[in-house]
Amino acid sequence: MNSITRFISSSLAVAEMEARKIRHDSTELWTRLVQPALWLLIFGEVFTAIRAISTGPYSYIQFITPGVLAQSVLFVAIFYGITVVWERDAGLLHKLLSTPSPRASIIVGKTLAAGVRGIFQAIMIFALALVIGVNLRFDVLDVLGVFVTIVVFAMCFSSLSMILASFLKTRDRMMGIGQAITMPLFFASNAIYPISMMPAWLQSIAVYNPLSYGVDAVRAMILTGQYSNLPLDAAVLGGFTLLFLFVASISIRGMVE
Amino acid sequence: MDAISFKVEEGEIFGLLGPNGAGKTTVIKMIIGLTRPTAGTMQICGIDALSSSSQVRQMMGYVPQAISADGDLTGYENLLIFSKLFYVQRKDRQPRIKEALQWMELTDRADDLVKHYSGGMMRRLEIAEAIVSRPRVLFLDEPSIGLDPASKRQVWKHIKRLNGELNMTVLITTHDMAEADELCSRIAIMNHGRFVASGTPSELKHGMGGDVVTVRLSSKPDLALPLELGKSLHVLEDSIDILTSDGETAIPRIASFYKENGFQVLSMSLNKPTLDDVFLKYAKVRIEEEESYSQARQSRRSFMRHAR
Numbered sequence: 001m002n003s004i005t006r007f008i009s010s011s012l013a014v015a016e017m018e019a020r021k022i023r024h025d026s027t028e029l030w031t032r033l034v035q036p037a038l039w040l041l042i043f044g045e046v047f048t049a050i051r052a053i054s055t056g057p058y059s060y061i062q063f064i065t066p067g068v069l070a071q072s073v074l075f076v077a078i079f080y081g082i083t084v085v086w087e088r089d090a091g092l093l094h095k096l097l098s099t100p101s102p103r104a105s106i107i108v109g110k111t112l113a114a115g116v117r118g119i120f121q122a123i124m125i126f127a128l129a130l131v132i133g134v135n136l137r138f139d140v141l142d143v144l145g146v147f148v149t150i151v152v153f154a155m156c157f158s159s160l161s162m163i164l165a166s167f168l169k170t171r172d173r174m175m176g177i178g179q180a181i182t183m184p185l186f187f188a189s190n191a192i193y194p195i196s197m198m199p200a201w202l203q204s205i206a207v208y209n210p211l212s213y214g215v216d217a218v219r220a221m222i223l224t225g226q227y228s229n230l231p232l233d234a235a236v237l238g239g240f241t242l243l244f245l246f247v248a249s250i251s252i253r254g255m256v257e
Numbered sequence: 258m259d260a261i262s263f264k265v266e267e268g269e270i271f272g273l274l275g276p277n278g279a280g281k282t283t284v285i286k287m288i289i290g291l292t293r294p295t296a297g298t299m300q301i302c303g304i305d306a307l308s309s310s311s312q313v314r315q316m317m318g319y320v321p322q323a324i325s326a327d328g329d330l331t332g333y334e335n336l337l338i339f340s341k342l343f344y345v346q347r348k349d350r351q352p353r354i355k356e357a358l359q360w361m362e363l364t365d366r367a368d369d370l371v372k373h374y375s376g377g378m379m380r381r382l383e384i385a386e387a388i389v390s391r392p393r394v395l396f397l398d399e400p401s402i403g404l405d406p407a408s409k410r411q412v413w414k415h416i417k418r419l420n421g422e423l424n425m426t427v428l429i430t431t432h433d434m435a436e437a438d439e440l441c442s443r444i445a446i447m448n449h450g451r452f453v454a455s456g457t458p459s460e461l462k463h464g465m466g467g468d469v470v471t472v473r474l475s476s477k478p479d480l481a482l483p484l485e486l487g488k489s490l491h492v493l494e495d496s497i498d499i500l501t502s503d504g505e506t507a508i509p510r511i512a513s514f515y516k517e518n519g520f521q522v523l524s525m526s527l528n529k530p531t532l533d534d535v536f537l538k539y540a541k542v543r544i545e546e547e548e549s550y551s552q553a554r555q556s557r558r559s560f561m562r563h564a565r
Contacts (some may be wrong), residue, residue: 006344013341020338021329024370093321094387098289099342100315256291 007108010101014109015111019116020130028115033124036072040065043192053193061134066218067191069125070211073118073150077157078182080114082092082174088255089171104249107159111245114158115151122150142221148223149233152241153214159167159244166251191215211238258283260297265394265428270420270438273430275447276540281430282322284447285396288428289319296489302393315343318387318425322398326382328372335371335382336389340422350389354515357385361415377408380531382417388425395419397429399437413439434532444532446539453539458532465530465538468504469563470511475521486511490537495523498534 022029043062055063071226087093096106126143131134164177187190188202189211195203206212217233219228258280265271273281285559286292288299290310299306306313345353356362361381366374371382378399387395396473400416401409416422417440419425431437438458445455454461469490472478478497482489487501501507504527512522 009344013338016341017327017334018339020334021327024329024331036335089323091321092327094286094291094321094323095319095325095339096342096382097291098314098317098319099339100311100344101342102311178400178463251286256286 004055006090007102007105009144010099010105011109011112013202014096014106015112015116017109018113020030022117023186029120032072032076032121035075036068036121036125037128039068039071040084040125041132044068045132057196059135061132062223063194063219064192065125065129065134065136067189069122069150070153070189070215070218071186072121072125073154074157074182074185074211076117076121077111077114077154078161079174080110080158081161081163081168082171082178083254084110084162084165084252085169085171085174088154088169089218093252094256097252100117103252104245107162107245107249107252108155110162111155111158112151114154118154119147120149123181136222137144137225138222142225145216145221149214149217149237152237156210156214156237156241156244159241159248162248163244163251166248166253166255169255185211189215190219210237213237258294259449261447261450261452263445263452266443267393267426268420268424269442270416270427270429270440272441272444273447274432274434274437274444274536275430276432279447281405281432281447281542282325282398283301283396283450285319285428289317289396298378315390316393317385318390318392318395320380320383320387320397320400322402324379324383326371326374326379326386329370331368331370332374332382332385333367335386336462339386340389344394345390353389353391357389360388360418361385375408380404380408380412381415382476384412384419388419388423389425392425394426394428394480397427399431400429401431401433409436416440416453424455434536438532446458446536454535460534461535462530465535466528467500467502467539468507469528469530469534470499470504470507471526471528472499472511473516473523473525474515475523478515478520480518483514484558486514490534496513498537500530500534503519 023207040061044064047064048060051060055061065238073180081202087096097103126136161174161178165174168177169175190206191207195206198206213233213236216229217237220233222228261284273284275281283292287294288301288306290306290313294307299312302316330338333354336357337350340350340354355364358367361384363378363381363385366378371379374382382398384400397416401412404412413436415417415422416427418427422425429436429440441458443455443457444461445452447453457465470487473496475495477494478492482497483501487499488508490498490500499507500510508525508527512525515522
């Protein structure tokens with residue numbers, strides 16, 4: 001086996017480990033659906049009815065569906081670091097890092113697992129959107145594109161979370177920081193209102209928010225069908241993801257020393 | 258950690274002994290590449306461990322002190338994932354897993370979630386995980402810590418079999434003298450990050466030079482012992498351990514010494530030195546006392562970790 005196949009096979013093994021855990025106990029996946037369902041059913045429906053936010057030719061609930069999807073994946077991903085802290089406290093992380101598998105492949109595997117959870121969220125949220133009659137484009141290629149975006153998106157934020165975990169090192173702090181950064185990320189993005197509606201200072205923050213690019217890509221594929229921004233979205237999201245993966249692969253070392 | 262130097266021969270069971278905080282775990286972590294030494298060299302089976310740590314890790318199995326099997330997976334799944342992370346070839350995986358389960362006597366529980374295992378079974382599963390990759394060297398950090406006496410014996414039996422029948426070189430850390438005596442062909446005693454003694458268990462015991470006389474007294478023996486009677490090893494509330502060159506003749510002399518000084522001698526016993534006495538001599542703490550002290554410290558430490 002050359003080093004690239006070894007890297008890929010290690011990553012897949014770690015992802016498989018997480019997937020098998022989900023298969024044994026999927027309770028967490030289902031409880032994670034409560035929040036996005038509330039956003040769609042209550043927030044979405046109400047704001048659609050009062051037409052408070054102008055979203056061009058699309059109804060507000062159409063506009064917000066990609067945003068809610070991205071938010072729910074963000075939540076899954078940003079708390080991934082807690083799992084790693086848990087594994088460190090238990091001793092499992094030491095064991096994973098003592099295998100001949102490269103550290104980076106372990107990180108990539110874990111973030112891929114976050115992606116798997118993200119895809120599950122996507123399927124369920126789309127199903128809910130269909131049930132409540134949100135009009136979306138369900139073209140096969142577009143849906144596949146959305147899945148790819150979701151996986152990269154989940155990798156991006158779960159690796160960010162692991163970077164935080166390797167500095168914060170305790171579950172309590174991770175809970176705190178998770179709460180503290182998800183909402184600002186969410187509000188300073190185009191998830192629930194267009195960037196053009198924001199005050200200027202917030203707009204200047206939103207352009208540097210990787211969440212905005214994820215939402216934009218999903219929205220282009222599932223709602224508008226206008227792909228002109230996709231290369232930029234892919235570049236920004238991919239860039240952030242690679243950067244975070246790289247840093248996490250180095251910083252994880254601090255957790256076992 | 259201070260500068261240390263040691264060599265483990267192929268096929269032996271080598272024990273690193275020491276009180277908590279002596280640096281045993283740090284030594285293992287350095288060898289498997291979790292912590293980097295600030296200076297020095299390290300070779301494992303002739304390969305430089307510092308420059309090619311991935312290659313070295315391929316040859317090693319490691320069982321950390323804490324519980325490291327994943328409770329949310331079955332025993333079989335734990336083995337499967339680790340065989341993949343160690344790049345065991347696809348065709349070898351199933352036979353190796355089956356064999357490791359049989360070796361560790363876990364075959365009938367292979368499909369149960371590990372969180373339902375007992376402590377001893379978890380330990381055996383962790384050792385099974387470490388051997389699916391057929392390591393040449395096995396590192397066991399406190400293999401029997403927290404196990405009841407029966408499970409402890411079972412784990413020892415398995416470690417001996419791995420060493421004897423699969424010819425695996427084993428390095429264990431422990432602060433359990435019985436474990437060291439039972440398993441190790443050679444041991445090194447560590448204290449404060451350095452080696453204070455090493456040799457085979459019997460060499461170390463003979464090296465004590467004499468017998469240990471334990472005297473129980475009516476009150477605390479707080480007066481200095483004349484050198485010709487022996488060396489005071491350890492003083493407790495109402496007893497004293499004395500290391501002496503010839504126990505049989507020393508007993509009456511010791512007894513009259515205490516009587517003359519107004520003590521009432523309740524009992525005396527003569528023993529050959531145990532590893533425990535060796536440890537006592539070098540580490541200056543008796544293991545049982547260390548135990549309660551270190552437990553208190555350990556719980557405090559985990560509390561601190563949360564607070565930090």
